Amino acid sequence: MANDSNFIKTVFGLKMKQFRQKKNFSLQDLANLTGVSKSYLNEIENGKKYPKHDKIAQLAEALSCSYDDLVSTKLDKSLAPITEILQSDFFKEIPLDLFGINKNNLISIISDAPKKVTAFINTLIEISKNYNLSKERFYFAVIRSFQELHDNYFPEIEASAKTYIQENNLSLKPFSEEFELILKEQFLYEIQSLDLEKYGATGKLRSLFIPEKKLLLLNELLDEDQKTFILAKEIGFNILNLNPRPNTYSWLDFTSFDELLNNYYASYFAGCLLIRKEILTEKTNQFFQKPEWSATVFEDLIEEFTNSPETFYYRLTNILPQELGIKDLFYLCFTKKKNSDKIQILKELHLNQQQAPHANATNEHYCRRWIAVKNLANLKDDEKLTDAQISHYKDSGLTYLVISTSQKNPFSDGTNRSYCIGILLNSNSLKKIKFAKSDQIKTVNVGVTCEFCSIPDCEVRQAPPLRLEKEIFNENMKKSIEIIRKEILK
Numbered sequence: 001m002a003n004d005s006n007f008i009k010t011v012f013g014l015k016m017k018q019f020r021q022k023k024n025f026s027l028q029d030l031a032n033l034t035g036v037s038k039s040y041l042n043e044i045e046n047g048k049k050y051p052k053h054d055k056i057a058q059l060a061e062a063l064s065c066s067y068d069d070l071v072s073t074k075l076d077k078s079l080a081p082i083t084e085i086l087q088s089d090f091f092k093e094i095p096l097d098l099f100g101i102n103k104n105n106l107i108s109i110i111s112d113a114p115k116k117v118t119a120f121i122n123t124l125i126e127i128s129k130n131y132n133l134s135k136e137r138f139y140f141a142v143i144r145s146f147q148e149l150h151d152n153y154f155p156e157i158e159a160s161a162k163t164y165i166q167e168n169n170l171s172l173k174p175f176s177e178e179f180e181l182i183l184k185e186q187f188l189y190e191i192q193s194l195d196l197e198k199y200g201a202t203g204k205l206r207s208l209f210i211p212e213k214k215l216l217l218l219n220e221l222l223d224e225d226q227k228t229f230i231l232a233k234e235i236g237f238n239i240l241n242l243n244p245r246p247n248t249y250s251w252l253d254f255t256s257f258d259e260l261l262n263n264y265y266a267s268y269f270a271g272c273l274l275i276r277k278e279i280l281t282e283k284t285n286q287f288f289q290k291p292e293w294s295a296t297v298f299e300d301l302i303e304e305f306t307n308s309p310e311t312f313y314y315r316l317t318n319i320l321p322q323e324l325g326i327k328d329l330f331y332l333c334f335t336k337k338k339n340s341d342k343i344q345i346l347k348e349l350h351l352n353q354q355q356a357p358h359a360n361a362t363n364e365h366y367c368r369r370w371i372a373v374k375n376l377a378n379l380k381d382d383e384k385l386t387d388a389q390i391s392h393y394k395d396s397g398l399t400y401l402v403i404s405t406s407q408k409n410p411f412s413d414g415t416n417r418s419y420c421i422g423i424l425l426n427s428n429s430l431k432k433i434k435f436a437k438s439d440q441i442k443t444v445n446v447g448v449t450c451e452f453c454s455i456p457d458c459e460v461r462q463a464p465p466l467r468l469e470k471e472i473f474n475e476n477m478k479k480s481i482e483i484i485r486k487e488i489l490k
Helices: 004-022 027-034 038-045 053-062 067-071 080-087 103-112 114-130 135-149 155-168 176-186 224-239 257-274 277-288 295-305 309-323 371-378 427-432 466-488
Strands: 190-194 207-210 215-219 329-337 343-350 384-393 398-408 415-424 443-446
Touching: 004 038, 004 067, 027 038, 027 053, 053 067, 135 257, 135 343, 155 224, 155 257, 176 190, 176 224, 215 224, 224 257, 257 309, 277 295, 277 309, 295 309, 295 384, 295 398, 309 329, 309 398, 309 415, 329 371, 371 384, 371 398, 371 415
Parallel strands: 190 215, 384 443
Antiparallel strands: 207 215, 329 343, 329 415, 384 398, 398 415
16 A cells, blocks of 8 residues: 555454454444444544554454454455555555545455455456466556546547647647657757667667656657657647656556556647547548448548558547447557567557457467458558458457558568457447448458357468367267266156
């Protein structure tokens, strides 16, 4: 917890509540026996108050326990698994209020059914160990959940960015020079482009901010779009007064969850500066009204706003739910090295609870039937490849319109990236996207990973269908059992 005092108060409250419940006392019963008010006892149990010496002695006598038992910070077996959580920075680092969770209420839930809750906590810990869930992965998962709860739309940031655009008369399609000048004049930045690799940093270190000097170092390998986004993000840090903040673009380390959250807010602000919500909404709606899908027209739409497909695709996740009412969607960013069959999901976002295509940490093989993956396989040097497909997830029964663009990662030699947005096809989306009904777009049965796919005749399978094999085994066993039962019961 935040400090030792809070930990001591919380543990005392948990122990007092346990002793009270063992005696089958209500708070009022305990109040009558001790002369301590019911409201004060309630605050003690919720970790808000710590009683004085004389009151602890009264409580111990009423609860038939020793003074030392009551004040000891050692929890009994039923609550022992949460000691580590209480002593950690969990409650401090993760702003539970973002999710409408009150810390004291959470502690109260734990204490009401300690064995069941701690068993659940232990299960989560065991799962995290088995799936190599690091602190970093956990925090990023929390961020994604936060985004999803808000449909990845934050009106306060949108409004702040709009005001800033108007006050500074920013270009419709801004370039790095415009943002660099703003940072220097408005925020007194010094900006330098350097060969960061000569200092031992890899090519993945895109930028480094040195706050003591307000010095922003940019990797000289950055292309124009990458540089522009980094500079726009720096403006976001300043305009939104975000602190603490990371000082590197490439995520190397973080000191708190707030730092990670503020990094997201600054990135969101940057997206607002680069692609105007109102214009994107209008142009996207016009595109959706076309009777036929056209990859060329879609690429022209991207280039109207930015040369970065990644920025465009992600900005769509902001405006589609809020402005066009299309809330059931996902966004994925894939990466693949040349001469390698390994596909990785670098970024993901799900604005529904269907969770059809999702990342995994167990090195399973993502479905090669996905349009984004096929694009990566077919991508030629210095080429940009855009296509669409209707993906029917056989196991869930859900169908998505998936649009994807693949390109060479300009910052990393030998690595290609693929960005895609998937929109759940239902009565709502089919009304708003006319070309989704076109026979021009191929419909393909897909899975999530080969290991858990029930498509029996897949021509691009990368691994045995473990789930399918298990289902067949179980079905055969059921048939055998039924045959045996019939034979015995004749």
